[in-house]
Structure formats: structure tokens, C-alpha cells
Amino acid sequence: MSERRAQDGESTGGSQGGDASARNYAVLDQLLRDCCVELMADYGLPATLAPPAAFNEPAVGASVAAIDFSGRDLRGTIALRMTSSVVLETYRAAVGVSVCEASTEASDWTCELVNQLIGRLKNKLRSYNVSFNVNTPRLLATFPVAELERALRSRFVSDRGAFAGYLDVMIAPGFSFVDSPPEVPLLDEGDLVLF
Amino acid sequence: MAKRILIIDDSASVRRQVSGVLSPAGFQVIEAADGVDGAEQIRSLSDLALVICDVNMPRMNGLDMLETLKEEIAQRQLPVVMLTTEGQPEAMARAKKCGARGWIVKPFKEHLLLGAVQKLTLSGL
Numbered sequence: 001m002s003e004r005r006a007q008d009g010e011s012t013g014g015s016q017g018g019d020a021s022a023r024n025y026a027v028l029d030q031l032l033r034d035c036c037v038e039l040m041a042d043y044g045l046p047a048t049l050a051p052p053a054a055f056n057e058p059a060v061g062a063s064v065a066a067i068d069f070s071g072r073d074l075r076g077t078i079a080l081r082m083t084s085s086v087v088l089e090t091y092r093a094a095v096g097v098s099v100c101e102a103s104t105e106a107s108d109w110t111c112e113l114v115n116q117l118i119g120r121l122k123n124k125l126r127s128y129n130v131s132f133n134v135n136t137p138r139l140l141a142t143f144p145v146a147e148l149e150r151a152l153r154s155r156f157v158s159d160r161g162a163f164a165g166y167l168d169v170m171i172a173p174g175f176s177f178v179d180s181p182p183e184v185p186l187l188d189e190g191d192l193v194l195f
Numbered sequence: 196m197a198k199r200i201l202i203i204d205d206s207a208s209v210r211r212q213v214s215g216v217l218s219p220a221g222f223q224v225i226e227a228a229d230g231v232d233g234a235e236q237i238r239s240l241s242d243l244a245l246v247i248c249d250v251n252m253p254r255m256n257g258l259d260m261l262e263t264l265k266e267e268i269a270q271r272q273l274p275v276v277m278l279t280t281e282g283q284p285e286a287m288a289r290a291k292k293c294g295a296r297g298w299i300v301k302p303f304k305e306h307l308l309l310g311a312v313q314k315l316t317l318s319g320l
Binding site for chain 1: 205206207208209211212215251252253279280281282283284287291295296297298299300301302303304307308311314315
């Protein structure tokens, strides 16, 4: 299979395969950034993109979870790496109570956040008529891991800590992102529909 | 007597989050961690007032569980609300076809979840 993988780099990736490939990775990179920022904002954690020169991994006390996805056009892994302060702060915002860093609740919440991250990405990709199946999230005990070495990545800082999103993606040969407004209005995060 | 709500989600955090919204409002919240556990609970608990169910879960996902229990859910007039990160129209259509009464995209707004539960447990079908 001659799919192309995101190239090493902070944001643009995909230097192989010409303009279409570069655009594909640029679209994914922007979507990853948007999803990361929106996810944390929903839990009261406004964040800004860290400048490339400051692209250092969140170091001591960081948690990371990943989730695999596969579809006709895209397949790969998305991961979210956060300082423990981000995990604990968003948990408190969501559940209303505090937990300690080493708790099973904090680990579970780390997985739930990456689950919500892939959900956002999947929903945004509907605008390009792209869909995929999502596996269940898994906590990564060590970092970095080989599977994310070449991933698109963006790091963010907030007043409560730092976090980074990773997207290691393979794109089907010949695929190109084309705007394809959905026929049915899409639901946003937080929306409710009663049948 | 408190109405019993079953929350099926593989995330303990989400189960706790839902319980934290519904319990203070007078509901008794029961938990299941995947579609297999959820199906067992639905079959064994005849007095459930409503089910809240995730889609992507290990062992059995929420849509498969719903399809498996479609007839029983209809027979018991048991309202089911899907609570998931997914917002795909195809998945929503499948859930609706299997008898789901609602769909909420995570992260949920507490007042919307509570309002939907109150409405659906009041009216039944």
C-alpha cells in the first residue's frame, strides 16, 4: 500500500507528493489545532499555540492517551499529551470534584479527553465527506513512542499547564480534501436532539 | 421512589459526571461499562426509567447493543438517549431506527441532559 505518512515536523508535514499532499496535511494540521483548542476551551481552559521555537514536550508529570482510527481515506492515531495540571483542572471542571494525579479517575479522564478529541476531528471531517471508525482509547505509559515520531503535532500553553495534540495519519493514494458541505446539518459538541 | 437511570459508558469519569447531574435532581443512577454489561442490566432491571448510552465502547458498542435490544426496548417503552462524541447523521439515523429517543454530543451541557431526562421520564413514549 503506497499511502503517505505525515512527515516529521512541527506542523506542516507531508512534503512528499506535491501540492495536494501538502494541502492534505495542512488541512489536517489546522483541524488538529482547532480541535485541541476547542476541546480545552469547553472545559474552561483557554490556550494558545506555543511558538515553534518553544516546541518542547510537556515534561515531568505528563499524561498521554492515544486512539486509533481507520477509514477509506484516512487511518492512523491521534494522541493527546498533557501536563497533569491540565488533566486535573479539566476533570474538576467536568465532574465538579478534584482527584489526585495518580488516581484511576485521572487516567480514565485522560483517555476520555482523547476520545472527545477524535470525536471533534471526526465531526469536522464530515465537511470533507471523510469518515472513519474509532477504536477505544488507551493510556500510554511511556513517551515518546515510535508510532508518534512522525506525527503532525501542535503544542499549546494555558495558564493551567501545557498540552499537545499529535496526529499520525496515513492518507489513501489519490485522496484530496475537497469541501463537501453535508446535506444534513451537523451537530456540534453539546448539542441535543430528541427524536 | 426515585426513578432509575442506567448510564452505559466505558469512561468512569463520564459515568460520574452524569451521576453528578442526575442524582441531585432525585434520580437513582446505575452504571454499566460497556454494551454487554449494559444489555445485561437492561434485561435484569425491569423498573428502569431511562437509559443513557455511549456509542464507542469495548466488547459491544452502543449501537450494536441498541440493535440487539430493539424489540425489548420498544416493548417496554424504555427511552434511550445516546451520549457520544459522534455527530454522524448515519449513526444517529441507525440509533433512531433502533428506538433511541435522543442524541447528545459530548461534552454535554448539564442543563440539556437533565432537561431531556426529565422530559423523557415524564412522558415515556
